[in-house]
Amino acid sequence: MTVTETAPAPVPVRPCFELERQRHRRPRPGGRDRYTISEVAEYAGLSAHTLRWYERIGLMPHVDRSHTGQRRYTERDLDWLDLVGKLRLTGMPVADMVRYAELVRQGASTVAEREQLFLAHREDVRRRIEELRGTLDVLDYKIEIYADARRRASEGA
Amino acid sequence: MTVTETAPAPVPVRPCFELERQRHRRPRPGGRDRYTISEVAEYAGLSAHTLRWYERIGLMPHVDRSHTGQRRYTERDLDWLDLVGKLRLTGMPVADMVRYAELVRQGASTVAEREQLFLAHREDVRRRIEELRGTLDVLDYKIEIYADARRRASEGA
């Protein structure tokens, strides 16, 4: 039995944090409760493509339609997208968010499971913060080394 | 001109943090300075596949070979992999790490640029930590809501 070709852990590739995202948040256009897809895209910092895709994969509650079949989003939808945005920011995989959306659809009986999900995720986020802090130390160390080297070079020593 | 289909920001998809990774770190097998690929894989928590791939894309300094052409890694290579692991943990894109590796190969003249690279990256990491902290608040809030709901339910009120 060889150990070589087994990756020690299943190395998940996950999306990270869109640093720019938050800056693009606009105030909600006055409470008409019938927002078009482009208004929502602007508000949530997502493309219209992505909003439709979220719906396809079950990450949105059912979105209202106008009499001609165009999407009309409500305040509740915007709230939902705010939450999804936060979870996304933490690097939660889309599949997990879809799972959560399913639980919400299933109603009050899934409250305990939803709480568990968030508890587990919170631990994850905390660990990740610690991890990042650890790498900051390495970065500090490296930067100091380079700063020293630069100083020594400019002194012409 | 439509604004709808333009994603407000280029939404980079980046790998995140392998939480399990660090736990798999083994002490370096006694300083023989001629480690095989499977030893290094074990040590670094990467698969042998990935080590070869790192080399192909220029993320490794040139790795020594045995007389039959098998890779033999040195302590320096392990140090390099430690650094790469840390950078990876911060979500630095592989392309950026390759860029850094190139600068190192080019020698002392690139010290200033390397320092810049790390400075910029450190800012990035700091911002990301803040971001995560922000999402922790949302998680706390959600968890409290669910805990309340559960308490109320169990009281049968």
Place this chain on the structure above:
DNA sequence: CGCTTGCCTGGAGTGCACTCCAACTCTCTA
């Protein structure tokens, strides 16, 4: 009436970071 603009759909394409495969060689132990 035609034009522009915004929206619709299913499905194909993209970029990243691996991950694996086939076909082979080399080394070591029984």
Place this chain on the structure above:
DNA sequence: TAGAGAGTTGGAGTGCACTCCAGGCAAGCG
């Protein structure tokens, strides 16, 4: 000397999260 188990290669495949495209419909305006 045979076979297991380690290593080698280039290139193809995978999974995720989008991202885009073609082709079409509906409303508003000059």
